[in-house]
Amino acid sequence: MDSPTQPREVQATKTSFRLIEAIQESGGAGVSELASRLDLAKSTVVYHLTTLERQEYLVQEGSEYHLGLRFFKLGQDAMGRRLPDAARKKVKDLAAKTDAEADYSVEEYGYIVLLYDQADSSAEPGFKTGSHHRMHNNAAGKAILATWDDSRVDEYVTQVGLPTRTEHTIGSRAELLEELAQVREQGYALNDEEYMRGYRSVSMVVDDADGGVYGALTVGGPSYRVSRETLQTEFRVPLAQAVDELRTELESSYPR
Structure with missing residues (x-):
């Protein structure tokens, strides 16, 4: 249970970052691999990956997703x-x-x-x-x-x-x-x-x-x-x- 003095965490945000980190560690990954690795439903993985791709943080190459260069600018800053x-x-x-x-x-x-x-x-x-x-x-x-x-x-x-x-x-x-x-x-x-x-x-x-x-x-x-x-x-x-x-x-x- 969250402490009354601490703000609650957003689980959806945590899931997105888990996916980003898994993609980075793998050097690129597909929906099935990510769902299995993180024990997530494929539909959940698809929703998150689609959102991240539309925000230009991920790029899709064939069946795999990779980190987009938007992360490069964030890292430089x-x-x-x-x-x-x-x-x-x-x-x-x-x-x-x-x-x-x-x-x-x-x-x-x-x-x-x-x-x-x-x-x-x-x-x-x-x-x-x-x-x-x-x-x-x-x-x-x-x-x-x-x-x-x-x-x-x-x-x-x-x-x-x-x-x-x-x-x-x-x-x-x-x-x-x-x-x-x-x-x-x-x-x-x-x-x-x-x-x-x-x-x-x-x-x-x-x-x-x-x-x-x-x-x-x-x-x-x-x-x-x-x-x-x-x-x-x-x-x-x-x-x-x-x-x-x-x-x-x-x-x-x-x-x-």
Whole structure:
């Protein structure tokens, strides 16, 4: 039952978004596939798909529906709100200085969202621009989690359950809290093949004087050329410099 202090959710709207997400995950899908996958009546699926197509959010190709380019404009607008030009420039500069992959990410709804990525020609990109990642299995996520108090971290743990991706991924609350305490002490977070095997990175938050967080800058690369020592020595210094410079620019241009 809905709380008297909370507005009710519209189930039809939720169904439309479930269909949109299923189409995105499948790379295109037909009515029967969607009805079976989401346990919906075919007639319900048809009504929603027809409405979304007429609003130009879906396109039909043969028997399959695909996302329309209207989503591209919405995504650009959403990204532009959280990705200042100064962050793009710092990412490019950081990638050039370290000869590695650099990126800028923000947190939203318990996910790390990669907004901008720049890799030197010799680097191997580990993530994709626009991708969403759980926070406990990567450097940017842990850097931002370390700015939260334990009660908020507990809410995150309850929400996601700390699923593991590799044998190095943090899988328990105690381990996560211990890691975050270390991040707070040293001022940076490491990803040592925790999101995927063969990739390491180091990240720092870009915060303001009041403790608010704009996002996180990260630099990393394939483990065959980036060791933990490389992260903590060669990469950490230019990363810290880039964070300080970006913080100054954002505080003057985007006061919180």
